[in-house]
Each structure stands twice: as C-alpha cells, then as structure tokens.
Amino acid sequence: xxxxxxxxxxxxxxxxxxxxxxxxxxxxxxxxxxxxxxxxxxxxxxxxxxxxxxxxxxxxxxxxxxxxxxxxxxxxxxxxxxxxxxxxxxxxxxxxxxxxxxxxxxxxxxxxxxxxxxxxxxxxxxxxxxxxxxxxxxxxxxxxxxx
Amino acid sequence: xxxxxxxxxxxxxxxxxxxxxxxxxxxxxxxxxxxxxxxxxxxxxxxxxxxxxxxxxxxxxxxxxxxxxxxxxxxxxxxxxxxxxxxxxxxxxxxxxxxxxxxxxxxxxxxxxxxxxxxxxxxxxxxxxxxxxxxxxxxxxxxxxxxxxxxxxxxxxxxxxxxxxxxxxxxxxxxxxxxxxxxxxxxxxxxxxxxxxxxxxxxxxxxxxxxxxxxxxxxxxxxxxxxxxxxxxxxxxxxxxxxxxxxxxxxxxxxxxxxxxxxxxxxxxxxxxxxxxxxxxxxxxxxxxxxxxxxxxx
Numbered sequence: 001x002x003x004x005x006x007x008x009x010x011x012x013x014x015x016x017x018x019x020x021x022x023x024x025x026x027x028x029x030x031x032x033x034x035x036x037x038x039x040x041x042x043x044x045x046x047x048x049x050x051x052x053x054x055x056x057x058x059x060x061x062x063x064x065x066x067x068x069x070x071x072x073x074x075x076x077x078x079x080x081x082x083x084x085x086x087x088x089x090x091x092x093x094x095x096x097x098x099x100x101x102x103x104x105x106x107x108x109x110x111x112x113x114x115x116x117x118x119x120x121x122x123x124x125x126x127x128x129x130x131x132x133x134x135x136x137x138x139x140x141x142x143x144x145x146x147x
Numbered sequence: 148x149x150x151x152x153x154x155x156x157x158x159x160x161x162x163x164x165x166x167x168x169x170x171x172x173x174x175x176x177x178x179x180x181x182x183x184x185x186x187x188x189x190x191x192x193x194x195x196x197x198x199x200x201x202x203x204x205x206x207x208x209x210x211x212x213x214x215x216x217x218x219x220x221x222x223x224x225x226x227x228x229x230x231x232x233x234x235x236x237x238x239x240x241x242x243x244x245x246x247x248x249x250x251x252x253x254x255x256x257x258x259x260x261x262x263x264x265x266x267x268x269x270x271x272x273x274x275x276x277x278x279x280x281x282x283x284x285x286x287x288x289x290x291x292x293x294x295x296x297x298x299x300x301x302x303x304x305x306x307x308x309x310x311x312x313x314x315x316x317x318x319x320x321x322x323x324x325x326x327x328x329x330x331x332x333x334x335x336x337x338x339x340x341x342x343x344x345x346x347x348x349x350x351x352x353x354x355x356x357x358x359x360x361x362x363x364x365x366x367x368x369x370x371x372x373x374x375x376x377x378x379x380x381x382x383x384x385x386x387x388x389x390x391x392x393x394x395x396x397x398x399x400x401x402x403x404x405x406x407x408x409x410x411x412x413x414x415x416x417x418x419x420x421x422x423x424x425x426x427x428x429x430x431x432x433x434x435x436x437x438x439x440x441x442x443x444x445x
Contacts, residue, residue, distance in 0.1 A: 046207075048200075061199050063200075067358060110413065113416055114405075
C-alpha cells in the first residue's frame, strides 16, 4: 500500500516538474518576445530562439555566423529575478572582442563585419552565497541585423 | 451577427487556404519521438541542448543576404503550393514547413505579396498537421492580411511566426521536428541561392554560397545532438554530410579579431579575408543541393 502511494507521489511530482519546466520555457519565450526583442530595434531580430532557464553558476554558449558587410546588435537579456549576468563575445580562437560583467553591465554590442566569421557568445550567471532559495531565470541571447 | 469588417480576414484566410493545395491528405504517419534512446544519450543531448545553442541563420536573414548579393526573384524555382497535401509523413511535413518558410521569406523580402500569402497558408497547413496550430493561429493570418501592403510589418510578422513555431516545438520537447524544419529551411536557402546563381553568378552571390560552409557546420552540430535517435533525422544528416563534403575544399574565411571603430560601431575583421567558390565547386554544390531538395519536396 505504501509503495503504491509512494509511486503515486513520485509520478505526481514528476508530472508537476514536467509541467513546471514547460511553463517556465513558455514564460522564457514570452519574456524574450515582450522584453528583449523590442530592445533590438532598429535592428531586425534574427528569429533564433536561444534562451534557457539558468541558475547561479550555470553557463550557456551560442555559436553564431556573422556575415561580411552586415551590421548586427548582440544582446544578452536576463530576467530581473536572476540579476545581471556576465557575457562575452569571442572569435574562433577565443580572443575576447567584447565583454560585459555583472558589476558593470552593458546592454548590447553593435558591430559590423569586415569579413564573414563565426563568433561565440558565452554567458555565465555569477554564483551567489548559498541560500535556501535558488533563483532560476530566463537568459536570452539575442541577435539583430540590419537588412 | 459577425460584422463584415471582422469576417473579411477570415474569408481571405479561407481563400488562401484553398489556394494552397486541396483537402486533407489521407493517412499520416508520425515522427519517432526519441523515447527509446538510452538515458546516457538523452542526458548528453539535454546537457548540450540546454547550454550550447546552434544558431543557424534564419530563412529571413538568408533571403535578405541573397537579395543584397544581387539575387533576383524567380518564382519558378520555389516549391509548388499544390504539393502541400502530398506530405503525409511528419518528417516530410517538418522539412517542408522549413522549405515553405524559406520560400515565404524569399518572396516577402522581394515584395511578392500575393505569393507570400500562398506560402503562408501552406506553412500554416503543415504547422496545423504537426500540431503547432497554437503557434501559428488564425490571428496571425489576419494580421498578415491586414499588413499585406506594409512590407516591414509583414516581414516582422513572418519573423515572429517562425520564431514562435520554433520555440513552441522546443518548449514541447519536439526538438526533432524543429531540427527538421531548420534543416529544410537551410537546404531551400542553399537551393535558391545556387539556382539563382545559374542565371547570374555575381561574385557576391558566390561568396554568400561559399559562406554557407559555416552555417552547415553549425547545422550538422545541431543534427549530431540527435545521433542515433531518429531515422528521418539520420537520413537528413547523411544528406547534409554529403553536401558538407562538397564544401570541404572551400577555403574558410580567415578568423580575424581585429577590432576598429567606424562611425561609432565596432568593425570586426579584415575585408581582404573573404572567401569564394570555384566554378567546379559551385556546379557540384548546385547539383547536390538540387538532388537533396527535390527529394524533400517530392
């Protein structure tokens, strides 16, 4: 009897966690759409959904192809619950082209490419002193381009 | 009573839907959901999916680049809207959602409003069949109808819709369908570029085709996160690998981290480092892109 109840509780918890994860992702999309995309203006959003729910100490990375002659805006947009994050734009050899640190954040980086290259954006959420509450928030890596 | 004003967009939507193919296809198979993959592979995929993103240039970005490079509009090379009802397998629906999405972007960027609406209705049909109707609803069609003559608004709605469909698929753990849609869109972009280059191969257009080597590398990276999980994905990955082999000899643009300032904007790299294709390489890529793309639409 106990095992049946335990299984039920586990299944219910697993179901709740799944629903929470889906809801959190949907919130992330909604947050990116409503709060981040408008900030890309006058650049046109490149339509790529690079967003994840991250917690302090976690990292995310995205490889991007930037085409010659094009102008871009690169922006890392973070839900306020998470606070500011660190992010940097690097070339293929990991040389830093731009960096924004949590204690002196910069909203975005505008660039124009002389030649086509793959660059990568690396984001990491600063670790915080251990508390009972772990804040998980949406981090979206956004790119806009000029047509 | 529904007012005439509010019923117009719906009526127009119905006309558009009927313009894009006939009725419902008979029978439909489904795309394998990777429920049987072993837990290690799934955990690895989840880890990669969560923290490493593969950003493939969107159909709209590619279409805008092609237009800037001098690519002219040719409606005859695009997927026939009547084909939409042939796609009964979920994998074909996903691939052709990407293909019609790319055709839609190409038509819209080139101000082909009427054709944009036809491709929109095809994309909507496929999205509905894939169960993504929440992300691509009647309200979207209505907004497009209302903004038919406002190119910027139309492009913005199309971009938003593509993004919403992709995000919706990913949120609902249907990343494999999203990956097929992205692959279909990329293949169609390469197909359009190479077909246009047969008529007028400007140096800029050849350069943009050569640069697809970088996007293809990322697309294969995305596909590799699904290794061994799905037959359709494995087949598409094999096609992309075959195309990648033809790009092998194309010199990659040199990475240059030189940063200078130009009118308040950071200028990255050196203009001398751009790449291009030989005529033989272009011919081989054109043929392969055509074979692969035609297999997807038929």
